[in-house]
Amino acid sequence: MIRRIATHLQRLAHRVWRVSRRAVLALMAPVLALVFSIAMSSVFLLLADASPLEAYSQMWSYGTRSDSLVSMVNRAVPLYMSALAVAVGMKMGLLNIGVEGQYRIAAVAAAAVGSWIVLPAPLHVAVIIITAAVAGMAWITIPTVLKVTRGVHEVISTIMMNFISIGLTAWLLANWLDSRESSSDLLLATDYIPESGRFPNLNWLIELFGVELRAGTNLHGFVVVAALIGVGFYIVIWRTRFGFDLRAAGINRQAALVSGVDSKAMVAKVLLISGALAGLVGISQMLGSFYRYTVDFPAQLGFTGIAVALLGRNHPAGIAIGALLFGFMERSAQILDLEGIPKEIVTIMQGIIVISVVVAYELVRRWREAQAQREVSREMPEATQSTTEGLPA
């Protein structure tokens, strides 16, 4: 009996060891990249006549304040959605550069519909979210049709759609959705979404832990939806037949075709899913703190999402870490201006991180291969036979 328990424990320990080792190995590349990019950023800071140590310690102490951490999460959620939208395409070798345009259009549509209708609370929120997803999907329809029927590369068509979206959203806002009573209001904006269409915040959750939040800080409730979508992403891609087809088409298109995957249908589905996810990028902030679309609605989230997807290797867990990291950097950079350091330094840092992550993954991959090789050599003494020997011919 005791021996049984002992072997069980031993096995468990072995498993824990294996899993933790895998985790350490998986984290190695990003950590390596982070260290490298901190070093590089220090050079830039020195060039800007600032003390890197001072800057980092300021960023850290400011960035880890409770309200900063809330802001980090709030900033991470849109990046997370954006990166998921990119990643689903990447899994099949499709690059949707048009997330930027898709989420802008979707945000305008969501604000317009949300401020126009009045429904009971949960329904109102649901309608807004669905509107955003559908609008994002609609905006990628043209590139999808062009790709499937004419073979137009999605990178080109989605970039074009980005340009169009900038013009179109500005025009819609100025001519149709402008809610200003007098022209003395400077900010061009839609009407506010009424109370019933706003996503309840999660401040109570934080307060549960006895943390007092500053007034005006609120943790966007949409983070829950984003997390659920992330889990769904994982399940669909790695656990379903659909996901298998998708991955197969991404790894070896011809083999996937032969196995019965309808390549065109698959391309269409994946692009539409990507567009729908992209549509949700702006929703967290809109339903959590702005409650309307304004001309200065956050921009560039679509492009940053590509970087985050690269950082997270198209895996929802990796993307979550990447998005939080970017969120933290962007929030903590706010303090730099007060110190007289241009906060754009953080954008440079983010760029360096992405490049170094790509390099670091490759280095770590090689190192791991060599490591595995060494281990195999150690585990298998001279005398061991090759598996080919002794087996029946």
Next chain:
Amino acid sequence: MTPTPAVELRGITKRFPGVIANHDVDLTVSRGEIHAIVGENGAGKSTLMKILYGMQRPDEGTITVEGDRIDLKSPTDAIEAGIGMVHQHFMLADNLTVLENVILGAETRKGPLLDLAEARRRITELSDTYGFRLDPDRLVEELGVGERQRIEILKVLFRGARILILDEPTAVLVPQEVDELFRNLRGLRDEGVTMLFISHKLDEVLSIADTVTVIRGGTTVTTVDPADVTARDLAELMVGSELPTPETRESTVTDVVQLEVAGLTVRDATGRTAIDDIGFSVRRGEIVGIAGVEGNGQHDLINALLGLVPLDSGRIVLGGVDITHHSTRRRRESGMGYIPQDRHREGLLLPEPLWENAMLGHQRTVPFARGPWIDAKGAKERTETILRSFDVRAPGVGIPAHALSGGNQQKLIVGREMTASPTLLIAAHPTRGIDIGAQAAVWEELRVARAAGLAVLLVSADLEELIGLSDTLHVIYGGRLVAELDPAAVTAPELGSHMTGAGKGAA
């Protein structure tokens, strides 16, 4: 004093997780000889060659080339040392010309500019010296396998290789092309080029090689003079079993037509007629062989049957159902099994685990899926079964497909298709790269399945295989079926002459 050998490998050991691929291997290759290496699937031939080409680093052992101990860190180092490798799988860019393919990565330069004239001159010179008959300006996609093979060799020679590694260069070549290749190789040998040659076709080995080394279970067993041994002896040295021949036992052909093809015409992207008015049928329990030199439409025919290309005209009926307009998926799910000609291109997801590879083409059916979900447990169990019954040698179902030796990858595909109990099996070169022992097992599997009512369409470059297995034999030439032959009466040379279009009158 004996002359310095071109290559000397001493005590080479290479381990992979769960496998010792090479174990204390010694190999000496004299200058200017064709040295064949034979051994069963997974014996470690490719690994040894990859070590010599700098693609893999040995755990132990030394490499000496032309008397110099060298340390190969990458193929670049190997090329520097005058070693070149022609891989088991072609690595050419279809949409580039012969010239462009050859110079890719080894561009001749004049200042910062490409010196194409110089490159063309050298290619023409090499091509003439060795009788390669290659036009530098042809597009690769227009060329047959025989020519592609020669481009691969030319590529290597262009980089200045004096030692040539050829890993299964004849796998999809028909006998005429093999003869031509061998003429080229002998030409190279006469110019002092040293060659290492891997093949599972022992007759070919005996006809081309000056020396034969047998590898078994990762170690060199012996080195023999081909004049002293027969193919049977070699087989025994390799696997300790007799040389099998494919021969059909009594006919199991039934009256039930499983596949009926009529008036099939397909044009390729350039508008050229790829297959022209093809009609034939395959009955349950029958193996129908298609013989032809690669590039005469057999691949287009297969693509048409699988529904991968639009038809110009024609009708395809499978098991009494008109499937002409069905999708590939519907065809495959109504019982169409497929063993592709090129396992890397059409058959495998190389970085993925074996169990996911075993699903490919059957990913929506039990035991691989349950409803919309993947059934990883069921898939792994099925994969275990395939590995066991088809003798695929792998340390586990979780390892990536690229870690299998070429022949074991092929066995995995054959096993996957056979285990799914198809009603029609389209088999293109089913035993490509499989060693003679396992070949016999695959043939036996085919016969058993045929006796149980399986209809098989067999495309192969191996004429013995075609004649030995087929109940009915068609010859494809220029996209048309030009002759129907009785496999019981036809000999390999006769079949060979039909395939070049010469035997039309005799049909």
